Amino acid sequence: MRPQTSIKAAQFTESVIREMSRVCSEHGGVNLAQGFPDFAAPLEMKRAAIRAIEADINQYAVTWGAPRLREAIAKRSSDYNRLDVDAQRNVTVCCGATEAMISAMLAVLNPGDEVIIFEPFYENYGPDCVLSGAVPRYVSLRAPDWSFDKQELEAAFGPRTRAIIVNTPHNPTGKVFDRGELQQIAELCRQHDCLAITDEIYEYILYDDSEHISIGSLEGMADRTITISGLSKTWSATGWRIGWCIASEEITGAIRKVHDFLTVGAAAPLQEAAADALAFDSGYFDQLRVDYTRRRDLLLSALTDCGFNAFTPRGAYYIMTDIRPLTEADDKSFAMDLVRDGGVATVPGSSFYANPADGSAIIRFCFSKEFATLERAARILRRRLS
Ligand SMILES: Cc1ncc(COP(=O)(O)O)c(C=O)c1O
Numbered sequence: 001m002r003p004q005t006s007i008k009a010a011q012f013t014e015s016v017i018r019e020m021s022r023v024c025s026e027h028g029g030v031n032l033a034q035g036f037p038d039f040a041a042p043l044e045m046k047r048a049a050i051r052a053i054e055a056d057i058n059q060y061a062v063t064w065g066a067p068r069l070r071e072a073i074a075k076r077s078s079d080y081n082r083l084d085v086d087a088q089r090n091v092t093v094c095c096g097a098t099e100a101m102i103s104a105m106l107a108v109l110n111p112g113d114e115v116i117i118f119e120p121f122y123e124n125y126g127p128d129c130v131l132s133g134a135v136p137r138y139v140s141l142r143a144p145d146w147s148f149d150k151q152e153l154e155a156a157f158g159p160r161t162r163a164i165i166v167n168t169p170h171n172p173t174g175k176v177f178d179r180g181e182l183q184q185i186a187e188l189c190r191q192h193d194c195l196a197i198t199d200e201i202y203e204y205i206l207y208d209d210s211e212h213i214s215i216g217s218l219e220g221m222a223d224r225t226i227t228i229s230g231l232s233k234t235w236s237a238t239g240w241r242i243g244w245c246i247a248s249e250e251i252t253g254a255i256r257k258v259h260d261f262l263t264v265g266a267a268a269p270l271q272e273a274a275a276d277a278l279a280f281d282s283g284y285f286d287q288l289r290v291d292y293t294r295r296r297d298l299l300l301s302a303l304t305d306c307g308f309n310a311f312t313p314r315g316a317y318y319i320m321t322d323i324r325p326l327t328e329a330d331d332k333s334f335a336m337d338l339v340r341d342g343g344v345a346t347v348p349g350s351s352f353y354a355n356p357a358d359g360s361a362i363i364r365f366c367f368s369k370e371f372a373t374l375e376r377a378a379r380i381l382r383r384r385l386s
Pocket of ligand 1: 230231
C-alpha cells in the first residue's frame with residue numbers, strides 16, 4: 001500500500017506540551033505545562049455569551065467577523081496599539097490566533113519563501129511554515145535578557161525572505177521587544193521589502209515597567225504588518241477560539257478568502273460576547289496585570305529557592321529556567337522526573353528549538369493558574385528539590 005498520509009503531515013510531531021499534560025494527569029500532578037488559565041473567565045463576558053445564544057445568534061456570522069466585534073477590535077487596536085484600523089477593510093476574525101496565523105501565512109507566502117523566526121519559538125510557527133510551504137530561518141534570542149544580535153538578524157534577511165514572525169510579549173521567554181529592537185526589525189523589513197507577522201496574544205500581560213509596542217504602529221509599517229491577537233489569554237478563554245488579524249486592505253482580502261475556506265468563521269454567539277469583552281474599561285486590564293504580577297512573583301521565588309536559574313519574564317505568563325544548577329540530566333528526563341508521582345508538569349526546553357540540543361538545559365513553567373494551584377506546585381517543588 002502506498003503511504004496514506006501526506007509528506008507535510010509527516011514533517012511535524014504531536015505537541016510535546018500536550019504529551020506532558022497527559023503524563024501529568026496520569027500521575028495526578030500539577031500542570032504548569034500548557035498555557036491556559038485554570039481560573040474563571042470574566043462573568044460579564046460569560047453572561048453576554050448566554051444572552052447571545054438566547055437571542056438566537058446561532059447561525060453563521062459574517063465570514064470575516066461579526067460587525068460589532070470588528071468595530072470593537074478596530075477601536076481597541078486604535079486606542080491601545082496605535083494602529084490605524086478600519087473595521088470594514090482591515091479586520092478578520094478567526095478561530096483563535098492560531099487560525100489567524102496560518103490563514104495569514106497561507107495568504108501571503110509562496111512555496112520556497114523564507115520566514116525569519118526568533119528562537120526559542122512558540123511551537124506552532126514551524127508547522128505553520130511546513131503547511132504554507134515556507135522555509136524557516138532562525139535567529140537566536142540569548143539569555144538572560146533574550147536579546148538578539150543585530151548582525152545575525154541582518155544576515156538572516158536575503159533575497160528569498162518574505163516575512164519575519166515577531167511575537168511580543170514572547171512565549172516562551174517572557175521577553176517584551178522594546179522600541180529600539182522593533183525599529184531595527186522594521187528597518188530590515190522596509191529595506192528587504194518584507195512583511196512582519198506579529199503575534200501579540202499576550203499584549204496586556206506585562207510586568208514592571210515594560211510597555212507593549214505594536215510593530216505595525218512604527219513608521220512605514222502599517223501596510224507591511226499583519227497584527228494578530230485574540231481572546232484566549234487576556235480574557236482567559238482559550239476554549240472560545242476567538243482571534244483576529246489586522247492588515248492592509250489588500251492583504252486582508254487574501255486572508256479573508258483563506259479563512260473562509262479553512263473554517264468559514266468563529267462561533268457567532270461568542271463573537272458577540274467578545275465584542276462586549278473588548279469594551280471592558282481600563283480597570284479590567286489593570287487588575288489582570290496586578291494579578292499576573294502576583295502569580296509571577298509567587299512562582300519565581302519558589303523556583304529561585306529551589307536553585308533554578310530563573311529568567312524573570314517581562315510579559316506573557318511563562319518562566320524559563322536554566323536547570324544546570326540542579327542537574328546534569330537533559331531537559332526531557334528532568335521534566336519527566338519532575339512530573340512523575342504527583343509532581344509538576346513543565347515543558348522541556350528542547351521543544352522550543354529547531355536543534356533540540358540548544359534547549360537541553362532549559363525547562364519552561366507556566367503560571368496562568370489559580371494562586372492555590374501555584375502554591376501547591378511551589379510546595380511540591382520545594383519538597384523535591386530544596
Ligand atoms: C504565542 C502564542 N500565540 C498563539 C497562541 C494560541 O492562541 P489562540 O488560543 O488564540 O489560538 C498561544 C497559546 O499558547 C501562544 O502562546
